Amino acid sequence: MRIIKQDSESTPEVSAPAKSRRPVRGSHLPLRQRRALKGSDLPEPVEEPVARVDKAAGPAADQSRRRGRPKAGPQTHPPRSGQGARHEEGVERKLRSGRDAARRHPVRGDKEREQRRPQPARKAAAGPQHFFVAGPRGLEQELARELAELGTEAVEAGSGGVRFTGEIAQAWKINLWSRLAIRVLQQVAHGHYKNEDDLYRAARELPWPEWFPLGRTIAVTTVAHRCPLKSLNFASLKIKDAVCDRFRDLTGARPDVDARTPDVPILLYLTEDSYTLYLDLTGEPLNRRGYRVQAAKAPLNENLAAGMLRLAGWTPKMPLLDPMMGGGTILLEAVLMALNIAPGLRRHFAFENLNSFDRVEWARLRKNAQAEQKEKRALPIYGCDIDPRMVHATETNLRAAGLLECVTLREADALEVEAPARVGVIVSNPPYGVRLEHEDMAAFYQGLGDNLKRRFAGWNAYLLSADVELAKHIGLKASRRTPLFNGPLECRLYEYRIVSGQMRRPRAPA
Ligand SMILES: C[S@@+](CC[C@H](N)C(=O)[O-])C[C@H]1O[C@@H](n2cnc3c(N)ncnc32)[C@H](O)[C@@H]1O
Structure with missing residues (x-):
């Protein structure tokens, strides 16, 4: 019997050798x-x-x-x-x-x-x-x-x-x-x-x-x-x-x-x-839920979107609006939460390949998860975007997940949109300079703040942004700022409690 011993010092199975010490995260990778x-x-x-x-x-x-x-x-x-x-x-x-x-x-x-x-x-x-x-x-x-x-x-x-x-x-x-x-x-x-x-x-x-x-x-x-x-x-x-x-x-x-x-x-x-x-035990990262079929501009990771909803204290009975929904990640996560749909039901995991895997126990966990799902129905979840392609992308993603009937979507400008309910929660990540070009971000944030004050008294807004200009120009006082990372971008989740007759803070000097 001949055992072929592979020289571990010089095994041929190496990918490309390590190159430079990576100034850009992952840039050396395929x-x-x-x-x-x-x-x-x-x-x-x-x-x-x-x-x-x-x-x-x-x-x-x-x-x-x-x-x-x-x-x-x-x-x-x-x-x-x-x-x-x-x-x-x-x-x-x-x-x-x-x-x-x-x-x-x-x-x-x-x-x-x-x-x-x-x-x-x-x-x-x-x-x-x-x-x-x-x-x-x-x-x-x-x-x-x-x-x-x-x-x-x-x-x-x-x-x-x-x-x-x-x-x-x-x-x-x-x-x-x-x-x-x-x-x-x-x-x-x-x-x-x-x-x-x-x-x-x-x-x-x-x-x-x-x-x-x-x-x-x-x-x-x-x-x-x-x-x-x-x-x-x-x-x-x-x-x-x-x-x-x-x-x-x-x-x-x-x-x-x-x-x-x-x-x-x-x-x-x-x-x-x-x-x-x-x-x-996971394999493909858990945020790849498998329902986002149409790409949007600067999409959020699904688990960050879910985390924003939790930090906002949103519960399924509260009306929810994402007025700049892009591909609808926040809305999709909200629907999954509201209907108690386990996000991992559609996929496989690396642990299924291990000897410790117990098919019977896993089938039991999945069956329980299916039994705990709630009936699909129209929910007080609303989304809009100024870009009709984004409205289409969100529709496509929700349809692929079989959840389109649960939300109300429309093409609208966040600077003019009306509140869909008397009170509720806005969770959104507005465009910001680093990822999306906007003609005049200062004017945009100011217009957004004005619309929140004019039409959303009684609502709480949670806006994720990497752009410090937002806090400067929105004209509302944040009651909380939670540091979060959107990929490599360091952001803040700003909490604004909007009350009627809220006075504009003096604008930051130009
Ligand atoms: C950062 S993206 C949102 C991404 C989204 N959260 C997702 O995961 O796909 C910002 C979105 O704001 C939209 N937007 C920009 N200006 C807007 C406006 N005035 N009114 C409504 N939406 C606007 C853009 O079209 C873009 O889809």
Whole structure:
């Protein structure tokens, strides 16, 4: 029997080598991966290089072995994407596929290989596990509240997400129900490292074949914060090699790599001296609900839209208006909330590919979710946009979701639109200079403020903007400003309580 040992130092399955130290977030990635990064849970890139080549030199082997041992236990430094993340080094490196070496060079008969294939081991996820639920920056507390409402115990909001310890089925439920989360990660190891070899050793000790079968494809993504390693691509490669080598030891064959749509996405998170390995239970980010079929100008991420509705304290009985609805993301999220539709009902998840997956329990969760949906009906949810193409886009998206009958849409100017009810809530993200060109933003914001005062007394308005000009020119006093991130854009969600006879504040000097 000949076992083909692939040299993990020089495996041919690397994508492009790491290029420059990324001045623009994700700009080094293929378009698809850049899209995946947009508004995702991954940290922002640093402005200046932080990796130092000289620090990447390896420590003594015995020391590294000691430091590199994986520890089960709560991570101390989860993947972050909070405001501090602007200082973080965030890079996604996925390894490009080569096909299975074992397939090209069979090392033993199929039967023998089948016999040695690890059997599904449900115990891999029996008992409480540690999870990190990544969410939009600025919405961590709201995400923690949402997870608690979903029955998650002992949630702890951190930067860029929420930690909890619980049963694996709770993680499935969060994937199915969370409107705010981006992804759910199951921690499988945490420890210290100095160099890539430490990472390799730590990953190779892990029982990967207990967690997923050989036939599943993998991809490793590395996200780092102040990581001293020269190449995160190489770190991903070492983890991939460790997983493959572990499989090969046990089965004589190794899993394939699929950089684009892996069955089992693996995430490595590095800080200055610690690593954490996760199985990504989600796959495609949770904000991809699958209903937004027609693109709009500067669309919001679905989970940010849902978070705005929660921060606004909107409940389904309150009239809701988005007077600058674009592709209708806020309206769609509101309808899903009002009808209690689980946002994950239409899609598949990476956890379905793991040995811990329990088809029966999952079917039960889905069935319950379907049973909890409310009847479709006309709701006091209203939207308008000055651009007829946007009205059409919203209609198309709502129709694709089967929810068009629930909302009232029209083409209208937000500077003149009438209130559709005596009291209610406006949730919207007006155009702003950074993303959309508007002839005269100051005049626009002033006109918007004037219309709110004239026609919306008794309403509360929640406007998301990255443009400080809005606060200056709208002529209303914000009662709350909540920092939020719309992708890389730092924004504020301004709360305006509109009362009748509200006086214009003196305009900021030009
Ligand atoms: C930032 S986009 C909204 C995106 C939307 N939230 C989404 O997720 O698709 C701003 C929208 O305001 C609309 N708009 C600009 N000026 C307007 C006006 N005077 N009245 C109504 N809508 C306007 C634009 O056509 C654009 O669709």
